[in-house]
Amino acid sequence: MHGSRAASAGTLIVGAGQSGLQLAVSLREGGYTAPITLAGAEAGGPYQRPPLSKAFLAGTVDEDNLALRAAGFYTDHDIDIVPASRIVTVSPDRGDGGSALIDGGRVLRFERLALTTGSRPRRLTVPGADLFGVCYLRSVDDAGRLRRLLEAARDVVVIGGGFIGLEVAAAARRRGLQVTVVESSGRLLKRVVAPPISEFYRQAHEKRGVHFRMGCGVTAVHGDGNNRVTTVELSDGTQVAADIVIVGIGVEPRIELARQLGLDCARGIIVDDRAQTSIPSVVAAGDCTVQPHPQYPETLVGLESVQNAVDQAKVAAATILGLSRPPAVVPWFWSDQADLKLQIAGLSTGYDEFVVRGDPATESFSVLYYRQLRLIAVDAVNQPHDFMAVKRALALGVSIPAAVAGDTRSSLKSRMGASDQADERLTVGVRP
Amino acid sequence: MPKIILHAPNGALFTVDAQIGASVMETAVKHGVPGIVAECGGALSCATCHVYISDAFIGLTGRADDFEDEMLDDTAADRKPNSRLSCQIRMTAALDGLEAHIAPEQ
Numbered sequence: 103m104h105g106s107r108a109a110s111a112g113t114l115i116v117g118a119g120q121s122g123l124q125l126a127v128s129l130r131e132g133g134y135t136a137p138i139t140l141a142g143a144e145a146g147g148p149y150q151r152p153p154l155s156k157a158f159l160a161g162t163v164d165e166d167n168l169a170l171r172a173a174g175f176y177t178d179h180d181i182d183i184v185p186a187s188r189i190v191t192v193s194p195d196r197g198d199g200g201s202a203l204i205d206g207g208r209v210l211r212f213e214r215l216a217l218t219t220g221s222r223p224r225r226l227t228v229p230g231a232d233l234f235g236v237c238y239l240r241s242v243d244d245a246g247r248l249r250r251l252l253e254a255a256r257d258v259v260v261i262g263g264g265f266i267g268l269e270v271a272a273a274a275r276r277r278g279l280q281v282t283v284v285e286s287s288g289r290l291l292k293r294v295v296a297p298p299i300s301e302f303y304r305q306a307h308e309k310r311g312v313h314f315r316m317g318c319g320v321t322a323v324h325g326d327g328n329n330r331v332t333t334v335e336l337s338d339g340t341q342v343a344a345d346i347v348i349v350g351i352g353v354e355p356r357i358e359l360a361r362q363l364g365l366d367c368a369r370g371i372i373v374d375d376r377a378q379t380s381i382p383s384v385v386a387a388g389d390c391t392v393q394p395h396p397q398y399p400e401t402l403v404g405l406e407s408v409q410n411a412v413d414q415a416k417v418a419a420a421t422i423l424g425l426s427r428p429p430a431v432v433p434w435f436w437s438d439q440a441d442l443k444l445q446i447a448g449l450s451t452g453y454d455e456f457v458v459r460g461d462p463a464t465e466s467f468s469v470l471y472y473r474q475l476r477l478i479a480v481d482a483v484n485q486p487h488d489f490m491a492v493k494r495a496l497a498l499g500v501s502i503p504a505a506v507a508g509d510t511r512s513s514l515k516s517r518m519g520a521s522d523q524a525d526e527r528l529t530v531g532v533r534p
Numbered sequence: 535m536p537k538i539i540l541h542a543p544n545g546a547l548f549t550v551d552a553q554i555g556a557s558v559m560e561t562a563v564k565h566g567v568p569g570i571v572a573e574c575g576g577a578l579s580c581a582t583c584h585v586y587i588s589d590a591f592i593g594l595t596g597r598a599d600d601f602e603d604e605m606l607d608d609t610a611a612d613r614k615p616n617s618r619l620s621c622q623i624r625m626t627a628a629l630d631g632l633e634a635h636i637a638p639e640q
């Protein structure tokens with residue numbers, strides 16, 4: 103076991119977010135006795151981000167509720183939190199280990215290094231993008247600022263019809279504001295869901311009063327004499343009034359330190375299924391990584407979810423401890439928009455057909471995804487039974503035949519492992 | 535501060551102080567009580583914060599809403615009449631001394 107040598111500098115975890123915290127916790131749970139240093143740029147301890155675009159914006163959850171652990175937890179578990187410390191350089195020693203420089207000048211030594219640096223929002227680059235009122239949402243500070251601005255706002259433009267954009271749109275609409283979502287592609291959530299889910303969300307949000315400008319890009323943001331945003335100009339030449347613009351056009355993994363170290367990087371830091379980077383003593387986990395797709399290992403995927411941040415951190419901890427890899431788990435995700443809860447299990451990338459189960463008009467239905475007749479994922483809207491059943495089926499490695507999945511008279515749970523009778527198929531859609 | 539008494543799956547007993555308004559799940563996790571996984575952090579999306587509420591408190595914790603009720607049907611450990619998802623129970627002064635057993639599997 104590691105860490106028995108009193109002189110070990112232990113593990114330095116760079117990035118005190120969801121993944122960094124889990125790595126520290128899992129190391130201690132696994133019996134690691136050397137020092138654990140968790141360095142983070144934020145002034146406070148690790149916190150949850152998902153509520154920032156949901157309950158926190160709605161005002162039902164506050165900063166105190168977001169903390170992932172109580173302050174006493176870190177002392178009790180001998181985890182050295184180093185807050186307000188951005189690591190600017192990491193230098194490996196000739197042998198094992200190395201040192202990291204904090205922007206204040208302090209140096210942290212390490213024997214093992216873990217990068218859990220997360221991601222940052224992609225910036226809008228059009229003219230006017232730096233006007234007052236243009237917002238991003240990643241940190242609790244961003245969310246606090248946005249919440250204050252929303253209190254005095256009337257017209258909100260959300261750029262990007264992804265999860266965060268739609269969640270924020272719903273929260274702003276619930277406050278009674280005028281909300282327009284601008285999405286450059288032809289449908290919402292295009293990268294992650296099938297057309298029926300995209301179409302459902304557009305209609306559901308429209309019903310709740312959100313306006314959409316689909317297939318439109320943003321060409322400029324205009325402001326008044328005080329540099330406050332007033333309008334957003336779209337690619338079709340129209341202008342939309344705005345006193346707040348919320349940019350939700352995706353994230354970019356933070357890979358600066360990895361590049362400094364010469365680690366192999368694609369969009370994110372390339373890791374294997376043991377969370378190991380191209381330098382075997384360095385692990386990485388969470389939003390900053392890309393990893394082999396669990397089904398098609400020849401392609402790399404970046405998974406930006408709490409589940410991945412947590413499970414990959416557990417894997418990274420096992421790697422540092424020299425233990426065998428924890429069993430693979432089913433990737434999953436959720437999104438809360440207005441009163442609609444979406445739960446996703448599995449990865450639908452590469453599907454060749456899908457089955458709609460239930461009537462989207464009831465706002466409670468699901469879409470099951472198949473590849474070569476095999477169940478690979480589900481998107482369940484206000485339909486927890488379907489989500490749980492598919493998550494379980496994927497964990498057990500059994501399918502639910504497309505032929506019967508659309509039949510709401512029987513539960514999916516009861517159909518696990520049933521045989522496929524292709525001629526009886528109901529409502530099967532083919533990939534667009 | 536109201537107290538929560540939790541029986542971990544391994545039999546260990548934990549007594550933790552809760553903030554009024556904080557959920558049972560949040561209080562347990564923040565203090566490092568083992569057995570509550572809470573993958574979704576309280577978003578009612580994962581069903582990995584399953585507990586059994588002691589009889590004396592079952593009337594005081596309120597009832598599961600429809601969504602929680604459906605999630606409870608598919609928890610990893612058996613559902614019982616006193617099953618709840620602990621992220622859905624917010625602490626009040628009246629819940630001081632709330633006792634629960636954490637489900638053996640999440």
Ligand SMILES: Cc1cc2nc3c(=O)[nH]c(=O)nc-3n(C[C@H](O)[C@H](O)[C@H](O)COP(=O)(O)OP(=O)(O)OC[C@H]3O[C@@H](n4cnc5c(N)ncnc54)[C@H](O)[C@@H]3O)c2cc1C
Pocket residue numbers: 116117118119120121122141142143144150151152153154155187188189190218219220221239240241266356359387388389390405406407408409411434435436437438
């Ligand atoms: C508004 C919002 C809503 C979301 N909703 C959901 C949801 O509903 N469901 C879901 O599954 N996921 C959701 N996510 C995604 C989820 O929060 C992330 O996938 C998760 O936080 C990733 O964890 P991480 O540890 O990789 O990164 P983070 O949690 O971002 O942590 C990385 C940390 O590293 C720090 N850091 C970076 N570089 C340095 C450095 N050089 N020195 C020191 N510190 C550094 C950063 O400041 C940050 O604190 C949401 C994200 C956001 C922003």
Ligand code: FES
Pocket residue numbers: 559572573574575576577578579580581582583619620621622
């Ligand atoms: S913490 Fe996920 S459902 Fe309770």
